[in-house]
Amino acid sequence: MDISVFSSMLSVTAKTERRREGKKFRQYLAALAATIGPFGVGTVLAWTSPVLPKLQNETLAYPGPYITVNEGSWVGSIIAIGAIVGSLPASYGADFIGRKYAIAALAIPFILSWVMTILATTVEVLYVARFIAGGVIGAVTATVPMYIGEIAETSVRGELGSYIQLMVTEGILFVYVIGKYVDYTTLNICCGIVPVVFLIVFMIVAPETPTYLLRKNRRKEAEQSLILLRGQEYDIYNELEEIQEQIDEQKKRKQSFKVLFTSRAVIRATIAVMGLLSFLSFSGINVVIFYANEIFKASNTKIDPETATIIIGIVQVVMTYASGLLVDRAGRRVLLLVSDSIMAVCLLALGTFFYAQEKKWNTDEVGWVPLVSLSVYISVFSLGFGPIPGIMMGELFSPEAKGVALGIVCILASLLEFIVVKGFHNLKEWFQFGVTFWIFAGNCLLGTLFVYFLVPETKNKSLQQIQDELNGKKKKKKKKNDHQNNKTRIINNSNNLNMV
Numbered sequence: 001m002d003i004s005v006f007s008s009m010l011s012v013t014a015k016t017e018r019r020r021e022g023k024k025f026r027q028y029l030a031a032l033a034a035t036i037g038p039f040g041v042g043t044v045l046a047w048t049s050p051v052l053p054k055l056q057n058e059t060l061a062y063p064g065p066y067i068t069v070n071e072g073s074w075v076g077s078i079i080a081i082g083a084i085v086g087s088l089p090a091s092y093g094a095d096f097i098g099r100k101y102a103i104a105a106l107a108i109p110f111i112l113s114w115v116m117t118i119l120a121t122t123v124e125v126l127y128v129a130r131f132i133a134g135g136v137i138g139a140v141t142a143t144v145p146m147y148i149g150e151i152a153e154t155s156v157r158g159e160l161g162s163y164i165q166l167m168v169t170e171g172i173l174f175v176y177v178i179g180k181y182v183d184y185t186t187l188n189i190c191c192g193i194v195p196v197v198f199l200i201v202f203m204i205v206a207p208e209t210p211t212y213l214l215r216k217n218r219r220k221e222a223e224q225s226l227i228l229l230r231g232q233e234y235d236i237y238n239e240l241e242e243i244q245e246q247i248d249e250q251k252k253r254k255q256s257f258k259v260l261f262t263s264r265a266v267i268r269a270t271i272a273v274m275g276l277l278s279f280l281s282f283s284g285i286n287v288v289i290f291y292a293n294e295i296f297k298a299s300n301t302k303i304d305p306e307t308a309t310i311i312i313g314i315v316q317v318v319m320t321y322a323s324g325l326l327v328d329r330a331g332r333r334v335l336l337l338v339s340d341s342i343m344a345v346c347l348l349a350l351g352t353f354f355y356a357q358e359k360k361w362n363t364d365e366v367g368w369v370p371l372v373s374l375s376v377y378i379s380v381f382s383l384g385f386g387p388i389p390g391i392m393m394g395e396l397f398s399p400e401a402k403g404v405a406l407g408i409v410c411i412l413a414s415l416l417e418f419i420v421v422k423g424f425h426n427l428k429e430w431f432q433f434g435v436t437f438w439i440f441a442g443n444c445l446l447g448t449l450f451v452y453f454l455v456p457e458t459k460n461k462s463l464q465q466i467q468d469e470l471n472g473k474k475k476k477k478k479k480k481n482d483h484q485n486n487k488t489r490i491i492n493n494s495n496n497l498n499m500v
Contacts, residue, residue, distance in 0.1 A: 022230025042171020081136020149394025339384025
């Protein structure tokens, strides 16, 4: 055979060489569109900090109903009850109508909750509005990590997953800043615009996930989705086959509620995710976010409480962004261990400051402790324990278990969150601020031990590799893909002919 034929074949092979990794722009774009929802979650979480002190002050002519301290604790905590109700239906919806449409539909109840908040003249209406908003939070928590985990390549999955917490912190900062300067109605209108933008942008930008489409036997659409996400030059077929093999393997097992208790991988994933979310709640982070203004007022420092709260919000955004840059380099476990251990130290210092103040000891020379402690606490939380549990929620569960597992995990985590946020005022009455923050510090220490012993590393691992490791399977040697083998054979044949 003429050598020119082989040269021609080599030329064609070179021209059709596929990228080993896809382009990233559309993956980033889809992830950012999905995380507008978490931005809205941040506005709900932070809303109590600037608003409750004013609603509880009878002397202020502030729009909205006057509420007592006990009613305020319900306004703050009832969103966790709503999250319990919203988690499971959203998970089933994501499996039934698709990840994209289930997430987009969440904008509707979100908008309704803000309309009710704007129009509220009684605390009961506020309860209902916050309950609905909580339902959306639960649904977002159950579906957005799932969506990002299924559209992202392994090399950027951690970074894209960290955008969830980053956008939550930006929503928190948004409320902290404008809440200082605008009235009740204007603040609520600004927050209510967010889900409207989310609905429009997400429906235009975000494709359905290839995993969902393959599970529904819509292969052509899965191919189009993957090309859209990875680019025309990317060889989609290896990735599609890998996803299909995983789905086929899962179909061999009976898909039911029993999988949560019979699959080793699902059990280990549930323990890891549930533990992370539990220790996240018991670290007191949402107490700090909900009641930051109140905490700074109680510390009697010379810094304006609202200004201190904004500083905390800025620190949280910056450090969460830094986490996104580090999570695929340093690894999940390292960041979690560093984060939770330093959080324990910060809360110990904060509790000691309040304890000294409660004992009437002179704290004038250490008046900087609350702001510094909470700034560092928020920084390291945002570096690890803030974004990483959300990332791992999308990584650890297999597709056939992901919907129901995430729904149940989010329900349990929301119940714990309700207990912590609602019980904060009880702890404060029983033990005052000092011992309360020591309790949170102890929980962080326990969380560090939990991560060390029970949380697996998922850095730079495909979703199938993660499932194999959770099932206790040994890592298989990576096989060369077919087109690479063909290329090698062509080169060898050409070399042999050249030698002749």
